[in-house]
Amino acid sequence: MQPATGLPERIRRHAELTPNTIALREKSLGIWRGITWAEYAEQVDIVAHSLAALGIGVGDRVGILSENRPEWLYADIAILSIRAVTVGFYTTNPAPEVRYQLVDCGAKVLFAEDQEQVDKVLAVEKECPDLEWIVYFDRRGVSNYDHPKLISYEDVLGNGVSHRSTHPDHVSNARAAAQPDDLATLVYTSGTTGPPKGAMLSVRNVEFSVAHLISGNWLISPAPGPTDVILSYLPLCHVAERAFTIWQNAGAGVVVHFAESLDTVTNDLAEVQPTLLFAVPRIWEKLASTVAIKAASASPLKRAASAVGRRLAEKCAAQRSANGGDHTAVSRICTALGYPLVFRSLQNKLGLRKVRTAISGAAPISPDVLEFFLGIGIPIYEAYGMTENSALATSTRLHRMKLGTVGEAADGLEVKLDEHTNEVLTRHDGNFVGYWNRPDATAATLDADGWLHTGDVGQWVDGTYLKIVDRMKDIIITAGGKNVSPSEIENQLKASPYIAEAVVIGDRRPYLTALIGIEFDAVSDWATRNGIHYTTYKDLSSKPEVVALVGRAVDDANAHFARVETIRKFRMLTKELDHEDGELTATRKVKRSALADKFADLIDDMYRGESR
Known part of the structure; x- marks a missing residue:
């Protein structure tokens, strides 16, 4: 494993080695605008100095309440640069949930995207005694607000430039002093059975996850790199998207494109044509449903072609599924016939033509959906993990796909089933530190021997493949x-x-x-x-x-x-x-x-x- 250098150091290295290479892209007025590693690192440095100017220090919590955009990354890496703690908020959270999380984590500063998010915070800020500053990214509708805690992102950057001129070594010294056991982030659980809990992930946890993600020996093979392109559209406060976007970008240099919104994902996929794509089952189901809708409303000739293509895809999927995901002679024939007829068109329209690794995670997915995409030439690899183990447990592997399972344990990870309940247990350096201010919940989840109790019931298939039966409570x-x-x-x-x-x-x-x-x-x-x-x-x-x-x-x-x-x-x-x-x-x-x-x-x- 690589040493726990931390994400800020990784970004700085990219900026030194390839300053003019594109790191990120965002869409502005219909045009994709590139952001180089040098520009990325410069923004991080200024934001880090600005947070220091606002009084943020080691261990302080800083929240981000925003959709995916470059500023999310600048803020996250800047927070880590001064050894503070990033706390992500879902933009769909109503004001009471925002208040709960602000109070629970004790955030001193909150980055809020726009008027909608600022209004939520202002509605509850009097009940949040630790909150000192609300920094807004988008000025529209907010610039005329008169509130002592409000400050624009532009003004914050100005403060950062001033702080850097008077304290030039502050951020670099903090970055150099970072320790593997530093708390890096609080990731709040979904709260299906009670109030959300803040899972504490350390620098060591994050680095362990990064090392596996970019190794080339686990989920993505060959290893990801600067020629790879991804689309970021799922909430960055979720550990899976954070790993796939921020951690993978910092670790391997993949180019991140930020979707305009969830509503534009289909169009954005078609434009970006990513090489690596992570999606939750709901997205894969939606894409498959879109294909079914288009086929049903097509002309008679196209419906006939679609019907033939569907039969070829089903045959191809059956062959590949029985062969670890790899082609057989029969599946190659089916693909040769189906690709010019239907598959190529589907891949283009769905934005999947260049995808070399497609991943599903965060929830169970139907084998029927996996078979559909496998049949048209897009094998989807399932990854299983959770916030509490830094999204690391098992995954489907190249040449070893087995539908209906979540694959095998990654190298260096211990995964076993409880002998009495069949609960899935994991043990490795990605296992979290514990729940924020919840020692009892921590003790119930992370035992004295270092095993994380996931709450999932599992069973082994063919000895090494893990099948998730369900949540124990469900x-x-x-x-x-x-x-x-x-x-x-x-x-x-x-x-x-x-x-x-x-x-x-x-x-x-x-x-x-x-x-x-x-x-x-x-x-x-x-x-x-x-x-x-x-x-x-x-x-x-x-x-x-x-x-x-x-x-x-x-x-x-x-x-x-x-x-x-x-x-x-x-x-x-x-x-x-x-x-x-x-x-x-x-x-x-x-x-x-x-x-x-x-x-x-x-x-x-x-x-x-x-x-x-």
């Missing part, structure tokens, strides 16, 4: 005593292009039921083609024809399971699940207990003996 035990993994059933349901959300119910119940939310774009396209008129999401999901459409998808999913694991009844959700309504976490994980309360009437209805 396992359903039916009234008949049968243990059921809801996520496996939910993923099978969501393999349908018409289903966006599926929540399986049945703990201590006589049979399984489900709450189902439609994939609005796909179902609205289907409704339009079938002459079904609707007005809103609620109206569309309530249409008898749509209920029947979903019913057929449920029947298809049920065919994959034993009778005790099948969905006997379902009810349609009449609204899209939303973070602000308390139904989802910021990472779009379902809050099952919240849904059980909110939709209790629908659930009770399914257990009153009524039909679908």
Whole structure:
């Protein structure tokens, strides 16, 4: 392993060795603007001096409440440069959640992106006694605010330049004094079962993760480098995106492109054509659903070509899946026929033509989705990890793919199953320091022997491949005593292009039921083609024809399971699940207990003996 130099030192090295090479790109007025390593390092240095001028020192917490943009990286690396601690906030967090996190971590400075985020903070800042400064990136709508804690990013940079002129060695001395055990960041958990907890990651933890990510012997092979291109669009406060964007950029020099927004990701992918792509299952499902929508609404000739391409893709996927992800003679023939017919066009339109490594993580993904992309020539490698182990546990490897598993442990990582509960345990230098101000929670998660208790139930497949059964707390035990993994059933349901959300119910119940939310774009396209008129999401999901459409998808999913694991009844959700309504976490994980309360009437209805 490389020594724990830290991310700031890595950025400085890039600036010294390749100052004029592009490190980052952002879109401005429709044009991608390049930012060199020298410019990156200069901005980091100025921001670091500006934080020092604001009184930030070793161990102080500094928050970032912003969408992905270069300033996120400047602030993060600057915070680390003076041995302070970065705390990321989700921009979707409502004001009460922002207040909770500010109070819990005791942040002294918060970088806020724009008026929307500033307004949230100002609504609660009187309840945040440690907060001294609110630095805003975007002046629009905020520049005329009169508040003693508000300061513009431009003014902060000016203060940084002044501080550097009077204290030229302050930042370099702090960077040189950095220690492996320094606290680098607090990453807050999603809070599916209670208030979010701040997971403490040290410089040692981060460096351990960086070393594995860029080694070429784990997830990405050959090793990533300056010729690789990535698109950053998932929240940077999430450990997986932080690792893929900031840590990988600093470690290997990959070029980061910042998506304009989540809504433009499809267009941004097509423009950027990344070579490395990380996405959560919801994104991969959305891309697959988009293909299904386009195929269904195409001309008869294109529909016929698509049908032929789909059969070739299915054959190709079956062959490659049985061969560790590698081609066979049959799959090569299928690809040779399907590529000019359909596959090349799909890869181009999805922005995946140049992808050499596609990764899925942060949640379980349906094997059907993996097979779809494998069939059209985009093998997706699953990575399994969590905030508390610096996103390091297992991954699918080149030539050793096994669908339905999350792969094998990376070299140098210990992974085992608890002999009594089959809980997945990990032990390595990426295991976190503990939870911020939560010694009891830390002791319950990280035992005396250094094993991290992940809370996931696993099983070994063929000796070395790990399959995640489900979260321990989510396992359903039916009234008949049968243990059921809801996520496996939910993923099978969501393999349908018409289903966006599926929540399986049945703990201590006589049979399984489900709450189902439609994939609005796909179902609205289907409704339009079938002459079904609707007005809103609620109206569309309530249409008898749509209920029947979903019913057929449920029947298809049920065919994959034993009778005790099948969905006997379902009810349609009449609204899209939303973070602000308390139904989802910021990472779009379902809050099952919240849904059980909110939709209790629908659930009770399914257990009153009524039909679908």
